[in-house]
Amino acid sequence: MIFLAALLAAPIASAQTISPADPATASPARVDAAIAATFAGAAVAWMPRVTQDETQRLCSLRRNEPTQAEADSIVARESATLVMPAETTVLGNWRNGEKIAQNGQGGQFSDAPGTVSGGNCYACHQMAPAEISYGTLGPTLAGYGRLHDFKPEAARAAYAKVYNPQSAFACSSMPRFGHNKILTEQQIKDIVAYLFAPDSPVNAP
Amino acid sequence: MIPRRALLAAATLLAARPAHARAAPDEEMPREPWFIDSFLDLRDDNATATAAGKRLAIAWELRGCPPCIALHRLTLSNPMVCAFIQTHFDVVALDFAGARQVTFPDGTTAAEKPMARRQNIAGPPTFQIFDPTGREAARIEGFLDPVAFLALFRAATAPA
Amino acid sequence: MRHLLLIAMPLFALLLGAAAPAMEDSEKEIERYRAMIDDPMANPGYLAVDRGEQIWSLSRGTKSATLEACDLGQGPGVLDGAYARMPRYFADADQVMDLEQRLAYCMRSLQGLDLKDIVARRFGSPGKTSDMEDLVAFISNKSQGHKLAAPLAHPKEREMYAIGEAMFYRRSAINDFACATCHGEDGRRIRLQALPNLTRPSLQVQQVMGTWPAYRVSQSQTRTMQHRLWDCYRQMRMPPPDYLSEGLTALSVFLAHNGEGATINAPSIKR
Numbered sequence: 001m002i003f004l005a006a007l008l009a010a011p012i013a014s015a016q017t018i019s020p021a022d023p024a025t026a027s028p029a030r031v032d033a034a035i036a037a038t039f040a041g042a043a044v045a046w047m048p049r050v051t052q053d054e055t056q057r058l059c060s061l062r063r064n065e066p067t068q069a070e071a072d073s074i075v076a077r078e079s080a081t082l083v084m085p086a087e088t089t090v091l092g093n094w095r096n097g098e099k100i101a102q103n104g105q106g107g108q109f110s111d112a113p114g115t116v117s118g119g120n121c122y123a124c125h126q127m128a129p130a131e132i133s134y135g136t137l138g139p140t141l142a143g144y145g146r147l148h149d150f151k152p153e154a155a156r157a158a159y160a161k162v163y164n165p166q167s168a169f170a171c172s173s174m175p176r177f178g179h180n181k182i183l184t185e186q187q188i189k190d191i192v193a194y195l196f197a198p199d200s201p202v203n204a205p
Numbered sequence: 206m207i208p209r210r211a212l213l214a215a216a217t218l219l220a221a222r223p224a225h226a227r228a229a230p231d232e233e234m235p236r237e238p239w240f241i242d243s244f245l246d247l248r249d250d251n252a253t254a255t256a257a258g259k260r261l262a263i264a265w266e267l268r269g270c271p272p273c274i275a276l277h278r279l280t281l282s283n284p285m286v287c288a289f290i291q292t293h294f295d296v297v298a299l300d301f302a303g304a305r306q307v308t309f310p311d312g313t314t315a316a317e318k319p320m321a322r323r324q325n326i327a328g329p330p331t332f333q334i335f336d337p338t339g340r341e342a343a344r345i346e347g348f349l350d351p352v353a354f355l356a357l358f359r360a361a362t363a364p365a
Numbered sequence: 366m367r368h369l370l371l372i373a374m375p376l377f378a379l380l381l382g383a384a385a386p387a388m389e390d391s392e393k394e395i396e397r398y399r400a401m402i403d404d405p406m407a408n409p410g411y412l413a414v415d416r417g418e419q420i421w422s423l424s425r426g427t428k429s430a431t432l433e434a435c436d437l438g439q440g441p442g443v444l445d446g447a448y449a450r451m452p453r454y455f456a457d458a459d460q461v462m463d464l465e466q467r468l469a470y471c472m473r474s475l476q477g478l479d480l481k482d483i484v485a486r487r488f489g490s491p492g493k494t495s496d497m498e499d500l501v502a503f504i505s506n507k508s509q510g511h512k513l514a515a516p517l518a519h520p521k522e523r524e525m526y527a528i529g530e531a532m533f534y535r536r537s538a539i540n541d542f543a544c545a546t547c548h549g550e551d552g553r554r555i556r557l558q559a560l561p562n563l564t565r566p567s568l569q570v571q572q573v574m575g576t577w578p579a580y581r582v583s584q585s586q587t588r589t590m591q592h593r594l595w596d597c598y599r600q601m602r603m604p605p606p607d608y609l610s611e612g613l614t615a616l617s618v619f620l621a622h623n624g625e626g627a628t629i630n631a632p633s634i635k636r
Contacts, residue, residue: 026527034528035535038612042604049538049603056536060543063534065319068304107539107602123555135555137547139270139328147274157269168268169302175540182539325551 046109059171071170078166081179088152090159090192097194098201100187101127107182117182119162119191124174127194128201137173145196146203155196162188234268235277236298239287243297248339251310254295255337260362261310262294265321267301267329272348276330283351286358293362294334301329310339334361410502410580410632413494413587417503420496426476435471437464437504448504449511449629452618454519461525463614464504465497465591487608488595489586501578501589505631513574513629515621522618525611529619532612533564542601544616566623574624576633587632590617 026034039050055074058066066074084090103118105111121127124137127144148154161168163178177183183191194200243250247261254261266273280286290296299307303317315323324333324341332345343361345354421432437447438455452463458470472478489495516522536543547555548563561569578589594613598606606613 024523024527026524026531028531030524031528031531031535034612034615035532038606038610039604040610041607046604052535052537056541059541060531060535063545065316066304067316071304108599109603109605110599133556135553135558136328137553137555137560139267140272143271143275147271147278148269154269161269170304172302173541173546175542180539180541322550327552 055166055171062171064171064173066170074166074170075168078164078170078176078179082160082164082167083178083185084156084159084163085185085189090152090155090189091196092186092189092191092193094190094193094197094200094202096187097190097192098128100183100191101194119177119183119187121191129204130201141195142202143205144202145198145200148196150196150198155192158195159188159192162191234266234298234300235273236266237277237281237287237296239291240264240296240298245297245305245307247297247308247310247335248312250295250297251335251337251339257295259292260294260337260342261335262290262296263333263335264296264298265301265326265329265331265333266298270301270329273330275348276354280349280351280354286351286355289355290358294358296332301326310335312339334358408580408632408634409585410578410587410634411506413499413502413578413580413632414506415503416494417499417501420500421503426472426478428475428477430476432468432471432475432500434475435468437467444504444507446508446511448501448508448631449513449515451515452522452525452614452621453516454521459521461519461521461614461618463590463617464501465589466609466614468497468500468504469609484608488588488592491585495586498578498587498589498592502587502632505578505629508629509631511629513571513621513624513627515618515625517618517622525615525618526622528612529615529617532616533619538602540602544597544601546601563620563623566625570620570624571627574620575627575629576631576635578631579633579635581635583636590620 035050039047042050052060055078058070058074062070100119101121104120104123106115106117121141122131122134124135126134126136126140126142129142144158145155148158157168161174162183164176165172165174166176175182178185178188195202197203241250247263251261281290299305299321300317301321305317306314307317307320308314309320309324313320313323326333327346330347333341334343334345336342343357345357349357424431434441436442436455436457437444438450438453439445439447448464451467452461454461455467455470460466462470469480469483472480472483483496486493486495487497489498517526533544533548536546543549545564547553547560551562551569553560553562561573563570563573577593578587580587591608591613594616595606595608598604
């Protein structure tokens, strides 16, 4: 019965929307052509940023809402790219980590050559409860290490999430800081220390 | 309902996510033993709760999320809190970043992540409490201490 | 503070009562401030309007012509309400154009003007004004009070809308950002800056799209939507998009549709 109703309704629905001669759609090739035209003047060294990798392509297509199977495939692919530090401890210097979390510089065409990139964590996350200038695009990280009982394996999981968040959450909005070489291993360790050091302001009550 | 739940437990075991989809052991979703297992057709769960004189509540959670951990550790594990909620509510946990299909008490269906957006869930943890008709009756956001948390759940069971 | 808030269902309305008056007060304060700086006498963007009016009537190019016969979609030389109905499809160019693209078209075809200098000065800087920014300030001001109603009837307009929508969600570059990363949900902030959700028609989008071009206090310049999108791509760690390129117009079509019905207040003044 439901099937029949759907059949009957179909032509009416399409008549009410758009006819093929009057497209409100653009093929992926047409969109790619528009992108190419828009960034035609970009320097050769910047062109890799214009094209997409498979994860970017799929997350864009699904508007960051992949199916379970797609999410699993993304997590598998991105997990395979993880490069974890050789040594067990992944905690660097939390004071440096705080600076990196506050620093939004780097990676922009307006930056001076040699600009060291920050992580800009505070743009999206609450971290130290005392810092009131934080964004809400990501979940709060206040008390992160304390609430994870300062466990070394939890710190390693945090390192992995900063290195490549899509190894944990498919189509996460967060940049893949290690995978895309925005931050160095030492910088990520410093951020992990900011999250996990017992005396870090992130873990202040 | 009990046979269905037993069936579900078996199905969950069979459908366990592949190893690569798991993060570190500490990254398991925090969960109370008294949360109910669900086939994620929340219309059924709402009917079951109503038949038992309870309300249905959804807990939006996220792996590794500090306020979620705090809520479980400091509030949901509080004997007063869990006794009250178990008596008056059936709680189903959903993953704020998840991709499982879920049908809401109002009959709308989507995967967890788009459903969270559609419902304008600000972030994890968030509790939504439903009335017997499937309408959202109350929403509780973020970490709250046991006293504040319990007060809001009590308010949600008071006659309108 | 967000994690301490509880929310807004009728049962809890009483608990929320205390917070409401404070919020209203601060909103009123902001509104008062807005009204103050929107005063034409206090908005330096109106200097650009005056310069733009002179450039509109300036004879130049190989044809020694003015722009006064330029058809912005409402007929040759008709400026009233033209900006509120752009971007749009132009049959003579067989292309959907935003105001700046259309002005470039008229400069070439009516004036025989070499666009090299115009494009070089596309974004003004201290001591160096931009003809385009000045013209857009002047022409957009002629839509003051009009409702934004960019047409979406022509197949090419619809195609541009679809391209703009796809681009809005397109993640790329080293940070994996799309426009939607910041502007895809309600009620989000970057640091303390509130982010409008631009993905669907809403009052928020109207408030954005009704207030460009704008005099930007932080840059001491009147900026257009072309500049705003260029600046977004800078923050997205993309290379600079080409001025007057197809993709920027596509994004403008998408945004204009989501902001349909906005009352044009241009040039406005912004941070």
